[in-house]
Amino acid sequence: MITFTGITKRYPDGTIAVDDLDIEIPAGRTTVFVGPSGCGKTTSLRMINRMVEPTTGLITVEGQDIRDRDPAVLRRSIGYVIQQAGLFPHRTIVDNIATVPFLLGWGKPRARARARELMELVGLQPEQAKRYPHQLSGGQQQRVGVARALAADPPVLLMDEPFSAVDPVVRTSLQDELIRLQAELHKTIVFVTHDIDEAVKLGDSIAVFRPGGKLAQLDTPERLLANPVDSFVEGFIGYDRGVRRLSFFPARLLTPRTDTVVGDDVQAGRARELALRSGEPWLLVVDGERGPRGWVSTETLGAADPGTVVGSLDLVDYGHVFTVETDSLRAALDAAVLSPAGRAVGVDADGRVVGVVAQSELGSAIWSVGAEEAPTAEPVRSDG
C-alpha cells in the first residue's frame, strides 16, 4: 500500500503543484490518476519514487517513510514506465530490459535470461533481443518499456502516460495487454493519464485531480461515472458518461426475443404471417447453423411471391452483433444504434443467433440500471 498524508508541493516561485493531498493506494490494484494538464497528477506520481520531493507531508510505501531510503535504491524497487518509453538508444533491447537487474548487481547471464523471459511475457519476439530501440515501432518500444519496468519484479509500478504517444489501435492493444499482465502479476500500479476512457478501462479506482493540485474525487470507475461529486468532475468525465457507464452492466440483463428470427428456408408468405403476429417491421433471417444472414422488412415480404424462400430475397446487412453472455449493455446499445433495422443481434460465443433486441427493450433495460449500483467494479469485457 502507498499512502500520501498531507502532501503539498510548492515551487519557489509560489506555484502550488499539489495541494494537501491525502490518498491511499491499495496494494495489488490499479489506481489511475486522471485530470487536465497542470493538475499535479504527474508530480504526485513522481513523488512516489522521489523524483520530486514534496514540500510538506509524508509518503509511505509498505508502511515505510520513503525519505528514509536512498533515492537510487528506492527507485530500483519501483518500476517506472515513461511516455516515450525512454529507452536507452545505445543499448540493445535485452540490455535495456536488464537495466535494473544490472544496477542491482545480478550477473550478466542471469540478468539477460530474466530479460528474455520478460520479452516473452510482454509479447516481443526473441529475435528482437539484439536490436536497438530505434529499429522497433513505437508500440514495440513501449512493450520494452513495460518489460524493463518489470525486470526486477518490483511490487510497485508507476506508469506516466505510457500509451499516449502511440496510435489508437496500438494503444488499445497495449491497454489490453496491461490488463492481462495485471491479472497475472497483481502489481500495485499507479497510472497517470489525461484520458478518462483509459482510466475507466484500466483502473480499479480512479483519482480525479482538479487544476491547482487538489484531489476532486477518488472512486471506482463505475461510481465515478454514476455519481460525479461536482460539476468539474462531471465536465471532465464528459457528457456521455451515462453511455460509458453501461459498460459496467452485462448484456445478460436483456431478454432477446426469438419470435422475429426466421430460417432462410422459410417461405415468404409464412414469414409475413410471423411478422404480422409479432408486430415487428423487421425479421432477422438466419442460415441452417443459426448464423445471421440479414434483415428482411415486412414490405419486402409483402411484395415477394409468397412461395419463394426468404433466403433468396433482398436482405439488408445485419451490421454489428453483440455477444449476450460476455458483452456489456454498451456493446448491445452500440449494435442497435449501428443496425439498419434499429435492432441489435445477440449471438452466443460461437456466433449463433440467440435473439433480437429492439431499441425499446434496450431502453427499458437502461432505465432499470439507471438507479442501481453496477454488479461489478470491472468493466464487462474490455470494450474500450
Added chain:
Amino acid sequence: MGDQPLIRWDWIARNWDDPVGTRLLEHIQLALVPILIGLLIAVPLGVVCARWRWLYPSVFTGVNILYAVPSIALFFLLLPYTGFTQWTAIIPLSLYTLAILVPNVVDGLYQVPQHVRQAAIAMGFSPLRRLIQVELPIALPVAIAGLRVAAVATISMVSVASLVGLGGLGQLILTDGFRRQFPTPIIVGIVLSVLLAFLVDGLLVLMQRLLTPWTRGSERAARRTSAARREAGAGTTAPATDTGSRRAEAT
C-alpha cells in the same frame, strides 16, 4: 628553384630515415599529445558546462577567444617560459582543440533526450553512473565528430610550429625545402602531412563504428538527433561545431 625536377626520388631514398622519418615522428607526437590533452580537459569541462548550463556561455567565449589568438603569437609568447621544448607547441595546440571539442561534448550531452535522462533517474542510476553509462555514450557520436575536426586541424597546425623551430614536417618544408630552394622536401612534407590527417581521420571513423554500433544504418535516428541538436544548440553553436555535427550526420 631552377630547372631541378619537382621530385628527386634519390633524395627521398637517401633521407628517408632522417630527416623525413624523424620529422614525421615529431609531427605525430606534436599532434597527438595536444589532442589527448585537449580531450582530457574538454570532457570534464564539457560535462560541467552541460550540468551547470549558466557556465557554458562564458566558457564558450573563452575557448573561442583562445582560438582567435594567432598560433605563431602564442608560440613566441610561450618561448621565454618553455624554451625550445615541445611544450611550446603542445600547450597552444591543446588550447586550440578546446574550441572544437568543448562545444561538441556539450552538444552531445545536450542531445541526450529528456525522457531518456528521466528514465535513467527513475531506474535508479546514481548521477555518476548515469553520466558514464547513459549520457556520455549517447553523446559519443557528436563528440567523436568534433574530435575528427580537432585532429585534422591540429595535424595541419603543427606545421606552423616549425616556424619557431619546434620540429615536425613543417621543419622539413621550411629548412630542407624552402630555404634551400629545393622542392622535393616541400612536396614530401605536404604529402605526408595530408596522409597523416587522412589516416588519423580514418582511424577515428573506425573507432566511432566500433564504439557506437547503435548508430549504424539508422537514418531515422540521425534525423531525430539532428532535430534535437537544433533545438538544444540554437544560438550557441560555433561554426566549427556545426561542421562537426554535419559530419556526424553524414557517417
